[in-house]
Amino acid sequence: MKKVIAREKLPELWKSLAAKGPLFLPIQEGPVVLFQPWSEGAEANLDAVNTAVSAKDVFLPREETYLQYRCSGNQLELIPVENAEPVIAFGVHPCDLKAVEMLDKVYLDQEPSDELYRQRREKTTVVGLSCREPDPFCFCNEFGINPADAPGADVMAHLKNGLVLLEARTDKGKALLDQAGDLLQDGSDEKFEAAEVKTADFGLNLEGLPENLKERFEDPVWDELYKSCLGCGVCTYVCPTCYCFDVEDFGHEGEGQRFRCWDSCMYGHFTDMAGGHNPRAGRKERVRQRFMHKLQYYPETFNEIACVGCGRCLRSCPVNLDIVQAIKALGGETVEQR
Amino acid sequence: MAERNVESVNKVREAVSQDLLGGRIDLLLGWEKGHYWWQSRPLFARSEADLEKLAWDSFCAVNLSRYLLEELKDHDKVGVLVKGCDARAFNRLLQDNMVRREQVILYGLPCPGMLDYNRLVEKAGGAPLEITEENGRVIIKVGSGEQEAQRDDLLLDKCKDCRYPDPAVYDQLLFSPQGEKEVTERFKTVEELEEMSAEERFGYWEKELSRCLRCYACRQACPFCSCRECFVEQENPRWQGRAYQPSENFMFHLVRAYHGTGRCIDCGECERSCPVDIPLQELNRKLIKDINELYGDYEAGLDPEQEPPLLTYRPDDPAAFSEK
Ligand code: SF4
Ligand code: SF4
Ligand code: SF4
Ligand code: SF4
Ligand code: SF4
Numbered sequence: 304m305k306k307v308i309a310r311e312k313l314p315e316l317w318k319s320l321a322a323k324g325p326l327f328l329p330i331q332e333g334p335v336v337l338f339q340p341w342s343e344g345a346e347a348n349l350d351a352v353n354t355a356v357s358a359k360d361v362f363l364p365r366e367e368t369y370l371q372y373r374c375s376g377n378q379l380e381l382i383p384v385e386n387a388e389p390v391i392a393f394g395v396h397p398c399d400l401k402a403v404e405m406l407d408k409v410y411l412d413q414e415p416s417d418e419l420y421r422q423r424r425e426k427t428t429v430v431g432l433s434c435r436e437p438d439p440f441c442f443c444n445e446f447g448i449n450p451a452d453a454p455g456a457d458v459m460a461h462l463k464n465g466l467v468l469l470e471a472r473t474d475k476g477k478a479l480l481d482q483a484g485d486l487l488q489d490g491s492d493e494k495f496e497a498a499e500v501k502t503a504d505f506g507l508n509l510e511g512l513p514e515n516l517k518e519r520f521e522d523p524v525w526d527e528l529y530k531s532c533l534g535c536g537v538c539t540y541v542c543p544t545c546y547c548f549d550v551e552d553f554g555h556e557g558e559g560q561r562f563r564c565w566d567s568c569m570y571g572h573f574t575d576m577a578g579g580h581n582p583r584a585g586r587k588e589r590v591r592q593r594f595m596h597k598l599q600y601y602p603e604t605f606n607e608i609a610c611v612g613c614g615r616c617l618r619s620c621p622v623n624l625d626i627v628q629a630i631k632a633l634g635g636e637t638v639e640q641r
Numbered sequence: 642m643a644e645r646n647v648e649s650v651n652k653v654r655e656a657v658s659q660d661l662l663g664g665r666i667d668l669l670l671g672w673e674k675g676h677y678w679w680q681s682r683p684l685f686a687r688s689e690a691d692l693e694k695l696a697w698d699s700f701c702a703v704n705l706s707r708y709l710l711e712e713l714k715d716h717d718k719v720g721v722l723v724k725g726c727d728a729r730a731f732n733r734l735l736q737d738n739m740v741r742r743e744q745v746i747l748y749g750l751p752c753p754g755m756l757d758y759n760r761l762v763e764k765a766g767g768a769p770l771e772i773t774e775e776n777g778r779v780i781i782k783v784g785s786g787e788q789e790a791q792r793d794d795l796l797l798d799k800c801k802d803c804r805y806p807d808p809a810v811y812d813q814l815l816f817s818p819q820g821e822k823e824v825t826e827r828f829k830t831v832e833e834l835e836e837m838s839a840e841e842r843f844g845y846w847e848k849e850l851s852r853c854l855r856c857y858a859c860r861q862a863c864p865f866c867s868c869r870e871c872f873v874e875q876e877n878p879r880w881q882g883r884a885y886q887p888s889e890n891f892m893f894h895l896v897r898a899y900h901g902t903g904r905c906i907d908c909g910e911c912e913r914s915c916p917v918d919i920p921l922q923e924l925n926r927k928l929i930k931d932i933n934e935l936y937g938d939y940e941a942g943l944d945p946e947q948e949p950p951l952l953t954y955r956p957d958d959p960a961a962f963s964e965k
Contacts, residue, residue: 332852334918355917356854365854366885439677439768505676531683531708535858537916553884564883567856572874586711621862621914622703623675623682 304471306480307490313349313467316486317341323482324389327361329354338392349394349462352438353613357543358399361392362424363406365540366564369419374557384560387422391479393430394460397453398443398611400431402543404455408605409546419563428475431456434500440614441502442627445509448611450500461495468493502612505627508637513602516595516633528632529590531622536567538625539593541615544601547573568592594629646698649816653697656748656815657720662689666720666746668712670705672696678771679758683708697722699774702755702797704910706730707864709740719745724752726799726908728808729942730864733906736945739867749811751819754792754800764790798922799909802827809943830920831927850890852917855883859911859921860897865904872896898924903932903949906942935959 308316320326325340328347332339336351338358371382395403403424410420431453434441443450453459457476461468468490471477480487539545549566553559566573569590574583583589601609616625630636653671660666673684673694681700685708686692706727712719723731731747734740756779761769765781765788773780779795781788793801800806804827807818834842857873860866873881873893880896882889898921905925912921932939936950936959 332917333849335852337852337917366883527685530685531703533707533858533861533914535861535914536856537858537914540854540856541916549883551883553882553886553889562884564885565854617676619916621858621910623680625676627676628682 304477304480305490305493305495306469306471306483306487307493308467308469308483308487310349310462310465310467312486313347316483317347318343319483319486320391320393320479324391327358327390327392329394347394349432349467352434352436352441353396353398353615353618355615355619356541357402357613357615358392358395359402359406359543359546361390361395361427362403363410363420363546363548363565364423366562367419368560368562370561372552372554372559372561386419387426390423390427391430392427394432395429395453395456396432396434396613397448397450398441398613399543400429400453400455401443401446401448401611402613403429405544405601405605405607405609405611406546428457428479429453429455430458430460430469430476430479432460432462435462435498437500437502438614438618439503440618441612442505442507442614442617443612444502445505445507446608446610446612450502451496451498459495463493466493468495470495503614505631506637507627507630507635509608509630509635512630512633512635513599513608516599517603519633520591520595522633524632525587525591528594528624528629529587531624532569532586532590533622534569534571534586534589535621536569537619537621538616539567539569540565541619543611543613543615544597544609568596590624594626594633597626598630598633598635650695650697653722653748653750653815654692654695656813657686657695657722658689658692660720660746661686661692666718667716669720669722670708670712671722672701672703672705679756679761679769685712697750699753699756699772700758702799702913704730704862704864704908706734707862707867707910709734709745710867713740713744717744721745721747722750723747723808723811724750725803725806725808726752726906726910728810729805729906730908730910732810732942732945733864733904734867736949737865737867737904747808747811747813749808749814751808751814751816752800752803752806753819754796754803754806756792756795757797760795760797764788764795797909797913799913803907805940805943810945828926828930830923831930834923834927846891846894847887849919850887850894853890853894853919854917855885855890855893856916857893858914858916859919862910862914863901864906864908864910865901866897894921894924898928901925902928903936903939903951904941905929 321341327338328341329336329351330339331346331348335355336348337356338354338360368384373380410417434450457473459470471480547566548563550563552561574581597609610626657669661669669686671684671686672681674696675682679700681696683703684694704727705721761781765783767783770782777792779790779792802824804822804824881892909922932950939950
C-alpha cells in the first residue's frame with residue numbers, strides 16, 4: 304500500500320495519529336531534537352538526521368514503571384502496571400531501527416524473554432524514515448546499513464519535493480495508514496526509490512575483529528585508550544544499542560512505584576557489589592567493558608557487532624573518545640589507510 | 642590559518658619537548674586531532690612520537706586540568722597546557738587541596754576562544770568542509786562555495802563571555818596575552834530569569850530540566866566536582882534517586898549548583914559536555930552574580946590565595962538570608 308501526503312499537512316496527520324495513543328516523533332526541544340510524544344503545538348523536525356538521544360527511548364524507555372506498591376500496617380499491596388498502550392514511532396532512521404533489532408535479540412530471542420520489552424515492542428508501529436543527506440558523524444555504511452531503507456519498518460517513509468511518501472509493509476503498517484484515512488492520498492504512481500547515500504568512510508575493517516579481541520582482554524591498548532574518558536556515561540545514554548538498566552523505587556510514606564531505568568557500565572556504582580567489592584574498579588575496566596561488549600561479547604553471542612554507525616558517540620562524547628577511535632586502536636582499520 | 646597554526650603548534654611543541662624529553666616532566670597533557678578537523682581531543686604524551694601529534698588550534702575546548710586528579714597518582718611531575726579557563730580550573734583544584742603546585746608545570750596559552758562546530762554548520766548552512774581564519778574573520782568552505790563570518794560569532798558559548806582568556810597561573814607563557822576582555826552579556830539571561838515571577842521561573846526550569854538524562858556528565862567534566870564520593874551516589878543516606886521526576890531533577894541540579902557557589906570558575910565545561918544542551922551556565926551564573934552582589938566582586942580561580950566567600954567567616958558578613 305502506497306500513500307502520499309503534503310508536508311504542510313503533517314500536523315493534521317500527527318493530530319489524527321496521536322488521538323489513539325502516544326505518537327513519538329523527532330521533536331525540536333529547545334536546541335536539541337529528541338524522540339518524544341507529540342502533543343498539539345510540539346514542533347516535529349523530520350529534517351534532523353539523528354536525534355540527540357536514540358529512538359531506543361521508545362522501545363526501552365529511560366524509565367519504565369512496572370509495579371506499584373502500597374503498605375498499610377503490615378499489609379503490602381502490589382499492583383501490576385499495564386504499560387503497553389499502542390505506540391507509533393514515526394521517523395526512525397535505518398540505523399536506529401537496525402539497533403532495535405539488536406535489542407530484540409537480547410530481550411526477545413533469549414529465554415526467558417523480557418515481558419515489558421515484548422509488550423512494548425509488539426504494540427509499537429514503526430514508521431521508518433530514509434536519510435537524504437547524512438550527518439558528517441554518520442558512518443552506517445561501514446556496517447552495511449543502507450540509509451535509504453529501513454528493513455523491518457511497518458511503514459517506510461521518504462521525504463521528496465514537499466511530499467511524504469508512505470509505503471506500508473506489514474499489516475500493522477496498513478492499519479496505520481488506514482487509520483489516517485482521507486488525510487492520505489493514493490501514491491501508487493509515485494516512485495519510491497530513495498537516492499543512494501554515502502556516509503563517512505573511516506576505512507574500518509571489521510572482518511575478524513570480534514574473534515581477534517577474544518584473547519585481548521589484557522592487551523596494552525586498554526592501558527592507553529581509557530585515559531581521556533571522564534566516566535560520564537554520555538556515550539551509553541545516547542547509543543541505540545546500549546541496553547543496560549537498573550531497578551529502583553520512587554515513593555513516599557509506604558506508597559510508590561518500582562521502575563527500571565537506563566544505567567551505564569561507565570559508572571563506578573554499576574558493578575558495586577554487596578560487601579563493597581567492585582570488579583570494575585577503575586575507568587580502564589569500564590572503558591574496556593563498553594568497547595568489548597560492542598565488539599566482542601555481543602558479536603560472540605549474536606554474530607554481529609553491536610554498533611550501527613549512528614555517530615552519536617562521535618558527536619556527543621565531551622572528549623571525543625568514541626567507537627571509531629577504539630576500533631582503530633584495536634587494529635580494525637584497513638591497512639592502506641594507516 | 643594553516644601556516645600560522647603550524648607555527649604556533651611548533652612553538653608549543655618546542656617548549657614542552659625540552660621538558661618532557663629532558664625528564665623535567667613525566668607526562669604532558671595536551672591535545673591531538675580526532676577524526677575531524679573540528680575536534681581536538683586530549684593527548685597524553687610521554688615520548689617524542691607522541692608530541693608529533695600535538696595540536697593547538699581553534700577546537701581545543703577540553704579542559705585538561707581535571708585529568709591531574711588521576712594522572713598525579715601515577716606520575717611525579719606532569720606538564721599541562723592551560724588556556725584561561727583551564728588555569729582557573731587548576732587553581733580550583735589547588736584551593737580544594739586536590740593537587741600540589743610543585744607537581745605540575747603549567748604552560749600558559751592565552752586563548753583566542755574556541756569555535757563551535759554547530760555554529761559553523763549554522764553559518765555555512767550545511768556541513769562545512771574546512772575553514773581558514775584571518776584577522777578575526779573565518780572563511781567557511783562548503784560544498785557550494787564559501788561563507789565568511791566574524792570569528793566572535795562562531796565561538797562556543799563557554800567562550801563568548803569569557804572575561805579572562807589569559808591563564809591566571811602558569812610557569813611559562815607561550816604567547817603574548819590577549820588582555821582582559823570586556824564582557825557585556827555574561828549575566829544577561831540570568832537577569833531575564835530574575836525578572837520572571839516565581840511560577841514562570843519554576844515552569845521554565847521544569848521544562849528545561851525535563852530533558853535531563855541525569856547522566857551526570859556535567860559533574861564529571863567539572864573542575865569543582867572533585868569529591869571522592871558525590872552525594873548522588875551516596876547510599877546512606879540516599880539523597881538522590883534515579884527516577885525521571887521533576888523533584889529528582891531539581892534535587893540534582895540545585896545541589897550541584899549550590900556546591901559551586903563561589904567555587905564555580907565559569908569555564909562552561911558542564912554545559913559543553915551536556916548531551917541535551919541544558920543551560921547549566923544560567924544556574925552557575927546566577928550564583929556567581931549573587932556572590933558578587935552579596936560579598937563584592939569575586940572571580941573564582943583567579944587567585945588561589947583569595948578564599949571563596951562561603952569558605953570564610955567574617956563578623957561583618959552580610960546576613961541577607963535573615964533580612965529577606
Ligand atoms: S567515552 Fe566519552 S562519553 Fe563515554 S563515558 Fe567516557 S568521556 Fe563520557
Ligand atoms: S557505539 Fe556510537 S556509533 Fe555505534 S551505535 Fe553506539 S552511539 Fe552509535
Ligand atoms: S547513520 Fe545512516 S541510517 Fe543513521 S541517520 Fe545517519 S545516514 Fe541515516
Ligand atoms: S544536565 Fe546534561 S550532563 Fe548534566 S546530568 Fe543532565 S543530561 Fe547529563
Ligand atoms: S559548574 Fe560548569 S562552569 Fe562552573 S566550574 Fe564546573 S564545569 Fe566549569
